[in-house]
Amino acid sequence: xxxxxxxxxxxxxxxxxxxxxxxxxxxxxxxxxxxxxxxxxxxxxxxxxxxxxxxxxxxxxxxxxxxxxxxxxxxxxxxxxxxxxxxxxxxxxxxxxxxxxxxxxxxxxxxxxxxxxxxxxxxxxxxxxxxxxxxxxxxxxxxxxxxxxxxxxxxxxxxxxxxxxxxxxxxxxxxxxxxxxxxxxxxxxxxxxxxxxxxxxxxxxxxxxxxxxxxxxxxxxxxxxxxxxxxxxxxxxxxxxxxxxxxxxxxxxxxxxxxxxxxxxx
Amino acid sequence: xxxxxxxxxxxxxxxxxxxxxxxxxxxxxxxxxxxxxxxxxxxxxxxxxxxxxxxxxxxxxxxxxxxxxxxxxxxxxxxxxxxxxxxxxxxxxxxxxxxxxxxxxxxxxxxxxxxxxxxxxxxxxxxxxxxxxxxxxxxxxxxxxxxxxxxxxxxxxxxxxxxxxxxxxxxxxxxxxxxxxxxxxxxxxxxxxxxxxxxxxxxxxxxxxxxxxxxxxxxxxxxxxxxxxxxxxxxxxxxxxxxxxxxxxxxxxxxxxxxxxxxxxxxxxxxxxxxxxxxxxxxx
Numbered sequence: 177x178x179x180x181x182x183x184x185x186x187x188x189x190x191x192x193x194x195x196x197x198x199x200x201x202x203x204x205x206x207x208x209x210x211x212x213x214x215x216x217x218x219x220x221x222x223x224x225x226x227x228x229x230x231x232x233x234x235x236x237x238x239x240x241x242x243x244x245x246x247x248x249x250x251x252x253x254x255x256x257x258x259x260x261x262x263x264x265x266x267x268x269x270x271x272x273x274x275x276x277x278x279x280x281x282x283x284x285x286x287x288x289x290x291x292x293x294x295x296x297x298x299x300x301x302x303x304x305x306x307x308x309x310x311x312x313x314x315x316x317x318x319x320x321x322x323x324x325x326x327x328x329x330x331x332x333x334x335x336x337x338x339x340x341x342x343x344x345x346x347x348x349x350x351x352x353x354x355x356x357x358x359x360x361x362x363x364x365x366x367x368x369x370x371x372x373x374x375x376x377x378x379x380x381x382x383x384x385x386x387x388x389x390x391x392x393x394x395x396x397x398x399x400x401x402x403x404x405x406x407x408x409x410x411x412x413x414x415x416x417x418x419x420x421x422x423x424x425x426x427x428x429x430x431x432x433x434x435x436x437x438x439x440x441x442x
Numbered sequence: 443x444x445x446x447x448x449x450x451x452x453x454x455x456x457x458x459x460x461x462x463x464x465x466x467x468x469x470x471x472x473x474x475x476x477x478x479x480x481x482x483x484x485x486x487x488x489x490x491x492x493x494x495x496x497x498x499x500x501x502x503x504x505x506x507x508x509x510x511x512x513x514x515x516x517x518x519x520x521x522x523x524x525x526x527x528x529x530x531x532x533x534x535x536x537x538x539x540x541x542x543x544x545x546x547x548x549x550x551x552x553x554x555x556x557x558x559x560x561x562x563x564x565x566x567x568x569x570x571x572x573x574x575x576x577x578x579x580x581x582x583x584x585x586x587x588x589x590x591x592x593x594x595x596x597x598x599x600x601x602x603x604x605x606x607x608x609x610x611x612x613x614x615x616x617x618x619x620x621x622x623x624x625x626x627x628x629x630x631x632x633x634x635x636x637x638x639x640x641x642x643x644x645x646x647x648x649x650x651x652x653x654x655x656x657x658x659x660x661x662x663x664x665x666x667x668x669x670x671x672x673x674x675x676x677x678x679x680x681x682x683x684x685x686x687x688x689x690x691x692x693x694x695x696x697x698x699x700x701x702x703x704x705x706x707x708x709x710x711x712x713x714x715x716x717x718x719x720x721x722x723x724x725x726x
Contacts, residue, residue: 179636183534190531193604194553196575197564204573214573258460266447270457276464283709284665286682287475288468290689290702294478295471297488297695314467375557378667378686385690392557399563399672408567411560418552426544435547436616 198415205408212403223409233406236394239305240374243390247312248320248369254313255320255365260354263328274321281318285378288315293382303387311383312373319372320365323434327361328354330433360429367421375414479699489696497700513680516670517663520602521656527603528610529652533644535611536619547612554608562672565601566592569673598674602666610659617651654716661709681705 200214208218227233258273280288292311296302331354339349355362377392385393391414395407425431448454482492500506535546567573569591576588591597625647629639645652667682679687681701689698 186531186534190527190607191549194549194607197561197568197604200568200573200575201564204567212567212570212573214567214577254460254463257456261454261456261460264445264456265453266445273457273461273464276468277460280468282661282713284661284667284682284705286665286667286685287702287706287709290685290698291468291471291475293689294474294695294699295467298474298478310463310467314463317464371555375555375560377557377559382686382689392559395557395563396559396668399559399566403563403567407563411563414556414560415552418555419548422548422551422555426548431544431547431551432540432619435612437619 198412201408201411205405205412207405210404212405212408223405224413226406227410227413230406232389233391233394233410236389236391239388240390240392243305243308243312243380244370244373246309247316247373248366250309250313251317251369252320252362252366254317255324256362259321259324259328260350262325263331274325277317277321280315285315285376289379289382292379296383303384305384305388308380308384308388308390311379312376313369315376315379316369316372319368320362323361323365323368324358326434327358330361331357361434364425364429364431364434367425371418371421374417475699476703478696479703481696481699483694483696485693488693497696498704500697500700501704509679509681509684512678513664513682516599516602516678516680517660519599520606520663521659523599523603524606524610524659525614525652525656528607528614529645529655530640532611532614532618533640536615536621547615550608550611553604554612558605558666558668561601561605562668565597565604565669566672569597592673593675593678595674595678598670598678601669601673602663605666605669606659606662609662610655613655613658614651617648621648650719654719657712657716657719661712664705664709 203214203216204212205223206219206221207213207216207223208220211217227237255277258277261267262270262274288311292307292314293302296304296307296311301307335357336349336353339353344352375392376390377396380390381393381396384390389397391410395410398404398407422431425434430437477491478489479497480493480495481489482494482496484490501510535543538546568575571588571590574588574591576585576591579585580588621644625643626639629643630636634642664680665682666680667686670678670680670683682705685698685701685705688694688701
């Protein structure tokens with residue numbers, strides 16, 4: 177079939193476009209010597225070991241991971257009560273908070289970054305590691321807020337009503353019915369925020385850039401002083417983490433639904 | 443348990459923490475930034491409180507006009523390239539089996555979540571002389587010797603299309619996956635070729651979605667802050683790059699803040715336009 181062939185060609189072209197820079201980076205990352213040759217000269221995984229062995233890269237890795245783990249947790253802690261309230265109560269003015277939760281993600285990131293920079297500079301906390309945690313949590317609160325809103329919308333209200341009729345109070349209903357039902361959405365909201373926080377550059381740079389290096393900041397700083405294959409191996413590491421996390425979400429959840437394949441009402 | 447209006451103050455308690463966090467750490471920083479945009483620059487430190495319009499007056503310079511014009515043209519080009527590539531692609535993707543869709547979505551999300559630093563690094567390697575694509579062309583005899591393809595405008599454009607393409611596909615996906623399949627079937631039954639049915643039925647039916655997506659991608663592209671810096675020359679810098687540069691390297695926070703306020707207003711106007719377009723779509 178000519179059409180099938182054309183479609184395959186089109187899909188292959190898009191796949192090649194998306195994969196090409198990553199293939200080159202993966203190739204560069206296994207060079208034996210410290211030069212960025214492609215196709216690679218020799219084969220060595222030493223540059224991957226470097227991420228963990230070199231104290232500077234390891235420090236950046238730990239900084240990035242701790243930032244992402246805590247920021248994503250805080251983002252979920254902000255989004256969960258908000259999404260629950262919006263689902264449980266009729267309070268139109270509370271939608272203001274929903275808009276506030278969506279805004280940082282829709283606006284260009286430089287704006288959130290600069291807002292945070294001026295805020296932390298004015299309050300005198302500029303450069304403290306925890307300021308980046310709060311900044312990232314606010315910046316990425318959109319993701320758990322969206323997945324949790326989808327999750328709450330998917331709950332069959334008659335289930336909750338049944339529990340209430342049987343005498344369960346609000347707290348019991350929340351614990352025994354609502355939370356188990358939205359757990360997949362909770363986990364994916366956390367995972368989205370985690371991966372994006374791990375990769376985030378500008379907000380982290382404008383809050384803690386001069387005191388602490390996260391991996392993206394370290395890569396960017398290294399870019400200015402010449403390329404090393406370690407940068408390539410770190411990049412491959414990032415791609416692998418993202419693919420692993422999203423792969424797990426797809427495996428245990430419904431990623432098509434999360435991305436809007438079904439309308440939230442159905 | 444039906445949705446009900448909050449009766450007592452205790453019913454509002456779930457809002458306390460999220461509300462507090464969003465107001466203290468988003469509304470206040472945002473307002474601080476607006477305030478700073480009217481402050482006086484202090485070359486020795488950050489800034490001194492004041493109420494001046496000099497930061498906004500600098501918009502009237504030729505330099506700023508050039509940067510703004512270039513940012514807008516670049517973002518428009520990125521938006522058009524992305525939608526042209528992504529729309530037919532996403533349409534075909536929604537016709538594939540669920541499993542194929544899931545794999546593609548995982549890959550697209552992985553690319554979308556990549557740091558701009560990594561995208562910039564990856565493309566600068568691909569376009570470089572030593573490790574670049576031109577080595578491949580040399581190997582198959584298309585070129586005599588490898589050349590560096592950057593810094594250049596095309597490198598910036600390619601990098602930004604790469605960054606925005608997964609975003610475009612994911613924005614289009616919900617609308618296309620929910621498109622009524624009988625529309626297309628009817629056209630096919632009446633004898634239209636697949637391409638004709640796509641162009642004459644699917645595209646017009648989703649006209650507003652396409653316009654909304656163009657605006658969303660445009661705003662997304664306006665936010666790109668590193669790629670023009672890594673892949674282009676200083677003449678390819680955009681408003682976002684300039685804001686970062688003024689805030690961090692020139693330590694002129696008031697001017698950076700003024701430009702950021704300008705960027706917010708522009709983005710908000712465009713997002714508002716998107717919502718308006720979306721509402722019309724639903725009304726139809």
